[in-house]
Amino acid sequence: MSAEGAEPGPGAGPGPGPEPGPLCPEHGQALSWFCRSERRPVCAACAGLGGRCRGHRIRRAEERAEELRNKIVDQCERLQLQSAAITKYVADVLPGKNQRAVSMASAARELVIQRLSLVRSLCESEEQRLLEQVHGEEERAHQSILTQRVHWAEALQKLDTIRTSLVGMLTHLDDLQLIQKEQEIFERTEEAEGILDPQESEMLNFNEKCTRSPLLTQLWATAVLGSLSGTEDIRIDERTVSPFLQLSDDRKTLTFSTKKSKACADGPERFDHWPNALAATAFQNGLHAWMVNVQNSCAYKVGVASGHLPRKGSGSDCRLGHNAFSWVFSRYDQEFRFSHNGQHEPLGLLRGPAQLGVLLDLQAQELLFYEPASGTVLYTHHGSFPGPLFPVFAVADQTISIVR
Numbered sequence: 001m002s003a004e005g006a007e008p009g010p011g012a013g014p015g016p017g018p019e020p021g022p023l024c025p026e027h028g029q030a031l032s033w034f035c036r037s038e039r040r041p042v043c044a045a046c047a048g049l050g051g052r053c054r055g056h057r058i059r060r061a062e063e064r065a066e067e068l069r070n071k072i073v074d075q076c077e078r079l080q081l082q083s084a085a086i087t088k089y090v091a092d093v094l095p096g097k098n099q100r101a102v103s104m105a106s107a108a109r110e111l112v113i114q115r116l117s118l119v120r121s122l123c124e125s126e127e128q129r130l131l132e133q134v135h136g137e138e139e140r141a142h143q144s145i146l147t148q149r150v151h152w153a154e155a156l157q158k159l160d161t162i163r164t165s166l167v168g169m170l171t172h173l174d175d176l177q178l179i180q181k182e183q184e185i186f187e188r189t190e191e192a193e194g195i196l197d198p199q200e201s202e203m204l205n206f207n208e209k210c211t212r213s214p215l216l217t218q219l220w221a222t223a224v225l226g227s228l229s230g231t232e233d234i235r236i237d238e239r240t241v242s243p244f245l246q247l248s249d250d251r252k253t254l255t256f257s258t259k260k261s262k263a264c265a266d267g268p269e270r271f272d273h274w275p276n277a278l279a280a281t282a283f284q285n286g287l288h289a290w291m292v293n294v295q296n297s298c299a300y301k302v303g304v305a306s307g308h309l310p311r312k313g314s315g316s317d318c319r320l321g322h323n324a325f326s327w328v329f330s331r332y333d334q335e336f337r338f339s340h341n342g343q344h345e346p347l348g349l350l351r352g353p354a355q356l357g358v359l360l361d362l363q364a365q366e367l368l369f370y371e372p373a374s375g376t377v378l379y380t381h382h383g384s385f386p387g388p389l390f391p392v393f394a395v396a397d398q399t400i401s402i403v404r
Helices: 061-172 175-180 182-193 214-227
Strands: 002-004 033-035 040-042 057-060 245-247 253-256 276-278 287-293 299-306 326-332 335-340 343-347 355-361 366-371 376-382 389-395 399-402
Touching (some): 033 061, 057 061, 061 182, 061 214, 214 355, 214 366, 214 376, 253 389, 299 355, 326 389, 335 376
Antiparallel strands (some): 033 040, 033 057, 245 253, 253 399, 276 389, 299 326, 355 366
């Protein structure tokens, strides 16, 4: 037995101390000792040589109680110090924090109002500038048309005069007189031939380029992708997926595989060579936007394609961007470009976007590629799109996913 203090004998009592309390249920003696091994009060017999706590670490119960009292005192002192610290924090720190929060919130409101006021002012200024350009272009086209009206009215009058003169010669002159008028007939004919037929002129058309503004395009793209107005739930048409691609269960993720899948049943809609896939949704009018996660791939194409895009074979007519049926933003390693009908326009990007936003405005006949993270318009294409158009995807490295 290991005792901390005096070793109790077989019949030893608790010694002088407080009034006896509960007795040991086994020996009927006072619980005057404390077994640290079993962490409970015991009697002298339990702690003795023949007791159940023989060999345990024991000490007198009053010593253990005194130890606990000291711990309680220490804990109370710590609690008192902690309470004082909390009271001081509540009294001294929190009011300052509250005042600072109010001050910072006020400054933040002013910052938001100030910046949005500048943005609003810039938008109003840009609106005024563009509307003035539209008005100026309208006036220019109108004046060109008026000038053409005057010109052709004069030409018609001149032609009518020449015709009347020639008809008069034909009906009123005899043979000799007609021969004598040969030079005049020649001059009249030459004068008429000098009046050319009307030709198509861009000067008579309204130039829609007057509304193009990098600022407006960027703000517009941010607003559309921010609210995703005009979007639909775009999913891949599994019937079109190349056998070199795996389609996820939700039909939103394409994964490239170097081995051609034999599980895909061939059909007229399926691309059998290039790693392409079309969305199930077609767009014929309106504004549409979608985003694609491309951060895991170094070789992909994203854009739109006509439903007339051929599906079979390894020719350029099936390769995205190499025919008249597809318009795509593409990446191969660190090369970025926009491709359509075999024309490839390099894009000077320093890094690849993690997400690629696509905006298709069929009313304005405009296709735009946008990086949401930086708010950067990567490329804008204006042209005539034959409908219907499908979102189109190709991937030759890792995976790409339609975000929403």
